[in-house]
Amino acid sequence: MIEVHAFATPNSVKVPIALEEMGLAYELKPINVRKGEQKAEAFLTLNPNGKVPVLVNDLAGEPLVLTESAAILVHLAEETGKLLPSDAIGRARVFEQLFFHASALSPAFGNAGFFRRSSPEPQPIAEARFVTEAERILGLLDNKLAGQAFVAGNEFTIADIAHFGWLWRRQFPGLSLDDRPNLSRWYEVIASRPAVQRAIARVEALVEMPASAA
Numbered sequence: 001m002i003e004v005h006a007f008a009t010p011n012s013v014k015v016p017i018a019l020e021e022m023g024l025a026y027e028l029k030p031i032n033v034r035k036g037e038q039k040a041e042a043f044l045t046l047n048p049n050g051k052v053p054v055l056v057n058d059l060a061g062e063p064l065v066l067t068e069s070a071a072i073l074v075h076l077a078e079e080t081g082k083l084l085p086s087d088a089i090g091r092a093r094v095f096e097q098l099f100f101h102a103s104a105l106s107p108a109f110g111n112a113g114f115f116r117r118s119s120p121e122p123q124p125i126a127e128a129r130f131v132t133e134a135e136r137i138l139g140l141l142d143n144k145l146a147g148q149a150f151v152a153g154n155e156f157t158i159a160d161i162a163h164f165g166w167l168w169r170r171q172f173p174g175l176s177l178d179d180r181p182n183l184s185r186w187y188e189v190i191a192s193r194p195a196v197q198r199a200i201a202r203v204e205a206l207v208e209m210p211a212s213a214a
Helices: 014-022 069-080 088-118 124-144 158-168 181-191 194-208
Strands: 002-006 026-030 054-059 062-067
Touching: 002 014, 014 026, 014 069, 014 158, 014 194, 026 194, 054 069, 062 069, 069 088, 069 158, 088 124, 088 158, 124 181, 158 181, 181 194
Parallel strands: 002 026
Antiparallel strands: 002 054, 054 062
């Protein structure tokens, strides 16, 4: 059985979405980041970086403990042969978007949200910088999606799952898909997928789950 240590966060939701799309059985282990459970000693033995998600996969009796949502998505895609093109160019386009997500979209969205909502004191310069960058990235994606169905081409891949995680939680950085018709279309197509809906429901249920369930 695959275990996923996660919470209702933009990075966490990516893994259950991939698992649901791939038809793999898994168990969700709640790590309530609002209560600081990601800093508990038991969790830090899995991920010393103290962040969710963490995947624990039993591979022929050898447990693989894997962190970083993009790395987890690649691992699952390669293990199953799903949601990742087999041709070199198609794979390169998916990896291009995954690296773009990790280096640009995710930090911009996360920092915009932090300085808007969680900073101990107002930081208008930092907030403006990251909000402006996040808006610019939304524009880049909207332009890309004007000519193709999904972010890495015309097939749904793990690259779409990666971006969807933060777009699903776009309220945190205070962003909107208004005036982004191509991005809005893409988001609605993914949000309507049954596997995505199942994953979101399971992840959102973690918010009310007691810590003892972990």
